[in-house]
Amino acid sequence: xxxxxxxxxxxxxxxxxxxxxxxxxxxxxxxxxxxxxxxxxxxxxxxxxxxxxxxxxxxxxxxxxxxxxxxxxxxxxxxxxxxxxxxxxxxxxxxxxxxxxxxxxxxxxxxxxxxxxxxxxxxxxxxxxxxxxxxxxxxxxxxxxxxxxxxxxxxxxxxxxxxxxxxxxxxxxxxxxxxxxxxxxxxxxxxxxxxxxxxxxxxxxxxxxxxxxxxxxxxxxxxxxxxxxxxxxxxxxxxxxxxxxxxxxxxxxxxxxxxxxxxxxxxxxxxxxxxxxx
Numbered sequence: 678x679x680x681x682x683x684x685x686x687x688x689x690x691x692x693x694x695x696x697x698x699x700x701x702x703x704x705x706x707x708x709x710x711x712x713x714x715x716x717x718x719x720x721x722x723x724x725x726x727x728x729x730x731x732x733x734x735x736x737x738x739x740x741x742x743x744x745x746x747x748x749x750x751x752x753x754x755x756x757x758x759x760x761x762x763x764x765x766x767x768x769x770x771x772x773x774x775x776x777x778x779x780x781x782x783x784x785x786x787x788x789x790x791x792x793x794x795x796x797x798x799x800x801x802x803x804x805x806x807x808x809x810x811x812x813x814x815x816x817x818x819x820x821x822x823x824x825x826x827x828x829x830x831x832x833x834x835x836x837x838x839x840x841x842x843x844x845x846x847x848x849x850x851x852x853x854x855x856x857x858x859x860x861x862x863x864x865x866x867x868x869x870x871x872x873x874x875x876x877x878x879x880x881x882x883x884x885x886x887x888x889x890x891x892x893x894x895x896x897x898x899x900x901x902x903x904x905x906x907x908x909x910x911x912x913x914x915x916x917x918x919x920x921x922x923x924x925x926x927x928x929x930x931x932x933x934x935x936x937x938x939x940x941x942x943x944x945x946x947x948x949x950x951x952x953x954x955x
Contacts, residue, residue, distance in 0.1 A: 683710035685763035690773040694728040703817040707782045713739040717759035720747025753880035757951035772865035776916045779817045784912040785868040797866035797913040801838035846911040856908035864891035879948025888929025901942035
């Protein structure tokens with residue numbers, strides 16, 4: 678394994694180049710550790726790929742772009758492909774519409790432990806901040822620079838969700854208190870040693886609709902394999918613009934229910950099978 682990179686940041690991407698460009702700017706502003714970026718592209722169209730190539734060409738970051746044909750929602754498969762080509766032994770996974778804040782990478786790397794998933798969260802900003810955030814020249818500072826306006830909208834007008842998760846709290850006693858409890862991972866913000874996710878053969882490629890695959894399923898199988906969850910709420914902060922959530926469809930629920938019956942930690946169709954497409 679090439680340990681020249683402290684982490685591989687895997688971005689699940691589909692067509693949203695405006696948000697991706699903002700993510701790149703935010704990651705370019707986090708220079709304490711050397712990272713590589715892997716854009717895990719689940720079938721973006723030709724125009725988006727051209728725009729993506731421009732973003733990559735204009736970035737000083739080390740970037741890999743892996744693309745698969747658009748055959749519907751196949752996020753798990755493209756994430757497995759990204760894991761396969763990653764050059765670091767530590768993986769940070771985010772969604773392509775979530776903007777990392779100033780210490781995002783640092784917090785994941787400095788809290789990492791073998792046999793532990795680091796479980797982060799995101800701030801859901803109201804749409805009124807979209808234009809300003811996506812046009813920002815330094816989006817990694819957006820929450821800090823706009824914290825009063827963001828909290829005022831939240832407290833007085835109920836705008837946004839989970840706004841408190843934008844605060845970065847390093848005090849060890851307070852952090853332990855705020856991170857107590859058993860919370861499930863979210864696919865938009867977690868990190869793990871590559872060997873730990875390989876131990877369960879990665880994500881299950883059978884999930885081809887949104888729902889449980891990229892968080893609940895992988896978490897359940899990792900737990901079966903004695904990989905533990907460590908919350909890092911109020912660190913590894915990231916921002917997300919509120920939008921309508923994708924429905925959790927029955928096909929995903931059926932697969933997850935089958936997993937809970939069989940209790941098979943290792944995916945039969947996972948990381949090792951990701952490039953074996955029909």
